[in-house]
Amino acid sequence: MKLSVWLLAMFCYWHAATGQHLSPFVLTAPPARTPTGKVPDAALAGNGDIGLTFGGTPDRLQLYFGKNDFWRAYPVYPGGGIALPGGLNVSVDALKGATYKVVQNPATADIQATFTKPGLQVGVKAWVAAMHNTVVLEFTATQTCVLQLHLWAPEGNTAIVRKGTSGNVSWVTRSFENTPLLEWPSHVALAMHAPGSNITLQPDRPVTVTVTLYTNHDTPRWKETAIQEAAGLTAARIETMRQAHRKWWNGFWERSFVEIGDTMLEKYYYASQYLFAASSRPGKFAPGIWGPFITRDSSAWGGDYHLNYNYQAPYWAAFSSNYIDLTDNYDQPLLDYMEKGKWHARTLLHMRGIYYPVGIGPKGLCTTRWPLTPEEMLRRYGTTENTIDSGYKFLGQKINAVFGAANMLMRFYSTYDEQYARRIYPYLLACADFWEDYLQFEQGRYVIAMDHYGEVMPNLRNKGQWRHMLGDYNSTLSLGLVKMLFKGMLQVSDYLQTDRARRQQWEHIYTHLSAFPVQEVEGRVRLKSVEKSPAEWHNRAMGLARVSIHGLVLPGEVCGPVTDPAFNAILLSDVAHWKDRMQQPGEWGNTLGNGIETCFPGAVRVGYDPNEILRYLKDRIRASSLPNGWITQAGGGTETLAAVPLTINEMLLQSYEGRVRVFPNWDRRRNAAFGNLRAYGAFIVSSRLTGGTVTAVNILSEKGRPLEIENPWKDGAVKVERNGKPAGTVSGKVLSLKTQAGEKLVLTKGRGHKRKEWILMRE
Incomplete structure (x- = not known):
């Protein structure tokens, strides 16, 4: 198959895969743990800087606006850490007792709410503009009703809060400055563009409300910029923002894909990618433990x-x-x-x-x-x-x-x-x-x-x-x-x-x-957490656990089946005994407290049975996750967003030991595919497994580095195309190929006699 045709096939396949599995999360009851000092259970939207948490009840919506760069720069928590800029309360008395349906859509990065009671249905569409500092809220109703809007910023915690109006813009500001031990000031402005604070919502006449947020870390003219941008938000300007928003998210979803034939895991795979993209963006402050989904000051560990x-x-x-x-x-x-x-x-x-x-x-x-x-x-x-x-x-x-x-x-x-x-x-x-x-x-x-x-x-x-x-x-x-x-x-x-x-x-x-310290216990060699310690439990060989994985496997990456097969066999044996300590489903790897993002991909890397890992991962998701798709644990928040994507990616593609391996820990009886995953060495890799056979491996070499790849067809012959042209055949368990920057290679199962590798390396 020519390279261009193969790429087109993979692109079409991606649309089929992600179109099916970018599933929405439907919340049918008001959030019970919002506000919170940890992960909120409400519907979430964000642009990697600003986060929207959609809280409250149908008649008393409470929308919280977080921002990654709004901190109280105080060196002790509680009190210090990331802070809450403010929120918007939307009261609709006519909706008291209405049913609740809120849909969080990863595909379009928006929230769509429908509140219904006899004779009245109110709809709300909310999105955080991907390329702008604005939250957009669009209200519709089947019968006339009144919306009451209250824009607010929290008092207390040494904050200075001010509010006012400028034309059709209402604004509030919140500032931390000039207090002992504060290392630098933070200011935020929230500017709301709306027809008024009391809006009569009529059938077939949608109303749009926007809230624009800027801090002094965005611009020295943070307040003026927020107010001016809010005042200029015409219908045409909002439509331009909407198109930019769609373009950004469409581009995001086109960057890579996986297809593993498991609807539940694919749903959480893409939900986690969505929530991370909603939390992190270049040019902005990094997300803390809770990302931009902050619903109060003094969140756990200061966020x-x-x-x-x-x-x-x-x-x-x-x-x-x-x-x-x-x-x-x-x-x-x-x-x-x-x-x-x-x-x-x-x-x-x-x-x-x-x-x-x-x-x-x-x-x-x-x-x-x-x-x-x-x-x-x-x-x-x-x-x-x-x-x-x-x-x-x-x-x-x-x-x-x-x-x-x-x-x-x-x-x-x-x-x-x-x-x-x-x-x-x-x-x-x-x-x-x-x-x-x-x-x-x-x-x-x-x-x-x-x-x-x-x-x-x-x-x-x-x-x-x-x-x-x-x-x-x-x-x-x-x-x-x-x-x-x-x-x-x-x-x-x-x-x-x-x-x-x-x-x-x-x-x-x-x-x-x-x-690395090990000890034989009851006839089995096990990892010790430390060689020796005053803490007695450290001196028992408890086997591989989360903290050791950090040093050895992820992110340490100094152990593995390629690096040291004998030592890896010890780690694999330890993982095989994790189930011995389970008391209930979801406890595998002891990850209810911490470590789902570490233990599951760590188990993949050492080579534990993939079907068992996937079964335990689904049990873990069922044991502790929220209606918005966020998998929770006791000790943190945003880190769990890596758990499912990293586990699946590592099953389909590994490269951390200096060798690219496709489907390295996957049951070959299960069809799977992935597109545009990134491997060490600056390689972009796509492949498909069908009927127990890898159909092809597509590789883009960004930097022209040497490629070492484990033969996808064991030690059989492999045909190589370079930029769409035949480039010979190689064989062996491990293939070593020279590449050039920007070169596109396609590997397929070959036939006939072995060719010398130098044919591929002449260029």
């Missing part, structure tokens, strides 16, 4: 950037899903904190490099200081000692900055973008500086002391007694992530042709880090 996995995990599926631009905002908070990180390393540990606390925010903000008074410390943590680590929450962990580097390396391997590599290299180098100083070389190996597998801190349960728990030695989290770092340093420095003189030391560290 901050928690660096011991919560901040990193939401992005993990975006790399392989080919949504690289949605990861653009990730690096800036880490880069902005570097000067403080250097101060922490120098002052607290007398080290070079950077040392980060557990939680940060934008613009160099630390969100995780201990309470500022001994009395508050005693009330919350059971001790008056609020000067631990000079008042910052490191919680016994040295690894947070390196944990932050994981996503940088994932993006680099996915794109081989030189400009990006130069942007993040100073951060990686600062991490290397720290660990060169911190590591101890003992008896021919590097060891890691006093970097803890879990958070170690005073709390009310231990009555403020915590120091006896310090002393982890060779945590698997630390060993894995440090190994990941120096592997990355070798590759990025070589790519950039810099720091050649330091590579020998980095290679020595990489090859001489302590082995």
